[in-house]
Amino acid sequence: MRSWSSPEVPSIGGSAPGLRIHDSRTDALVTSDPDDVARLYVCGITPYDATHLGHAATYLAFDLLQRQWLDRDLDVVYTQNVTDVDDPLLERANDTGEDWTKLAERETRLFCDDMEALRMLAPHHYIGAVESIDLVVDLIERLGDSVYRVDDDLYFDVHADPGFGQVSGLDEDAMRAVYGERGGDPERPGKKHPLDCLLWQGPRDGEPSWESRLGPGRPGWHIECAAIALEHLGTDFDVQGGGSDLAFPHHEMSASEASVATGEPFAQAYMHAGMVALHGEKMSKSKGNLELVSRLRETGHDSMAIRLALLAHHYRSDWEWTDKAMVAAKQRLDIWRAAVQRTTTPPGDDVIAEIRAALADDLDAPAALAAVDRWVGADGVEDDGTEVARAIDSLLGVRL
Numbered sequence: 380m381r382s383w384s385s386p387e388v389p390s391i392g393g394s395a396p397g398l399r400i401h402d403s404r405t406d407a408l409v410t411s412d413p414d415d416v417a418r419l420y421v422c423g424i425t426p427y428d429a430t431h432l433g434h435a436a437t438y439l440a441f442d443l444l445q446r447q448w449l450d451r452d453l454d455v456v457y458t459q460n461v462t463d464v465d466d467p468l469l470e471r472a473n474d475t476g477e478d479w480t481k482l483a484e485r486e487t488r489l490f491c492d493d494m495e496a497l498r499m500l501a502p503h504h505y506i507g508a509v510e511s512i513d514l515v516v517d518l519i520e521r522l523g524d525s526v527y528r529v530d531d532d533l534y535f536d537v538h539a540d541p542g543f544g545q546v547s548g549l550d551e552d553a554m555r556a557v558y559g560e561r562g563g564d565p566e567r568p569g570k571k572h573p574l575d576c577l578l579w580q581g582p583r584d585g586e587p588s589w590e591s592r593l594g595p596g597r598p599g600w601h602i603e604c605a606a607i608a609l610e611h612l613g614t615d616f617d618v619q620g621g622g623s624d625l626a627f628p629h630h631e632m633s634a635s636e637a638s639v640a641t642g643e644p645f646a647q648a649y650m651h652a653g654m655v656a657l658h659g660e661k662m663s664k665s666k667g668n669l670e671l672v673s674r675l676r677e678t679g680h681d682s683m684a685i686r687l688a689l690l691a692h693h694y695r696s697d698w699e700w701t702d703k704a705m706v707a708a709k710q711r712l713d714i715w716r717a718a719v720q721r722t723t724t725p726p727g728d729d730v731i732a733e734i735r736a737a738l739a740d741d742l743d744a745p746a747a748l749a750a751v752d753r754w755v756g757a758d759g760v761e762d763d764g765t766e767v768a769r770a771i772d773s774l775l776g777v778r779l
């Protein structure tokens with residue numbers, strides 16, 4: 380699947396401090412020190428509606444992470460999926476009478492355009508669920524005795540994985556309390572355990588299905604990501620990422636399925652971005668309280684100002700979007716742009732070191748922004764802002 384054009388990441392002089400990131404599984408800061416190649420999987424969209432700022436904030440967190448790895452001269456392999464066949468997509472297509480493949484294609488393109496405008500690094504492997512059906516079938520077959528049938532559907536026995544529950548850190552009561560509202564089916568009769576999850580959904584009237592060795596059907600969401608990640612990154616890759624609402628059940632289930640199939644850990648660390656609210660509630664399609672990246676762009680907002688507005692919040696925090704955020708970000712962007720054009724600016728070395736130190740500390744973008752603000756406000760000497768502009772581009776992805 381075609382993604383989008385990646386921006387250039389200029390290299391900057393000097394060296395970066397050690398990188399620490401928050402691992403949700405251990406709820407601790409851990410050192411990220413990959414050998415040569417850093418491998419990242421971030422869960423992609425279900426393309427039935429446009430990219431809202433909550434999505435953009437999540438993808439931005441993992442864009443910053445990659446820029447940290449690149450600043451340490453590592454190669455990065457970044458894989459992202461597109462869940463281009465799933466219940467919400469089919470329901471939307473059914474409601475509007477649009478062909479589901481057309482809807483998926485259009486919304487995927489719009490997402491890619493938004494990502495490109497925001498200068499997000501493009502994935503090296505951008506993979507759809509539909510094109511991964513053979514991979515999913517292979518992986519389900521590797522699950523052996525942990526697979527069982529309920530009517531025409533296949534389920535995964537989550538207790539086949541002794542580590543089940545570790546990714547989210549939830550106990551079973553807590554998991555059961557939220558499973559139903561997060562796409563699970565704890566009440567379905569015939570399951571061995573309420574938390575067991577769907578691997579392969581048999582054919583339904585009016586829905587697409589594919590012939591396979593498992594019988595006709597389509598892939599479940601969790602096994603889709605497990606199959607795509609294992610194929611393109613291998614086991615025990617560096618970071619599995621996504622929004623905090625994916626920790627359970629999605630990341631929990633994918634990790635258990637992958638580790639039962641391979642006998643190896645799925646990922647070394649699990650990173651989760653906070654949720655962005657609008658009008659007092661988490662932005663969500665179902666509630667209709669969305670601010671779309673495409674709408675902001677259409678109404679003339681500079682995409683670098685949108686990026687700065689998102690960078691003003693730490694990736695792990697939950698926060699609320701207001702129109703004031705855009706005004707403040709535009710003001711900051713204008714001030715920064717004017718500052719790097721000056722012929723006399725304060726020396727760049729210290730501020731570049733401060734930006735690096737902030738981002739090395741679990742991607743603390745607000746602290747990096749504050750460092751640039753201080754530099755902008757300080758008295759100039761015989762220096763220009765070229766190096767600082769280059770570092771802001773490289774590390775924060777903001778082109779001035």
Ligand SMILES: [Zn+2]
Nearest residue numbers: 422423604629
């Ligand atoms: Zn996923």
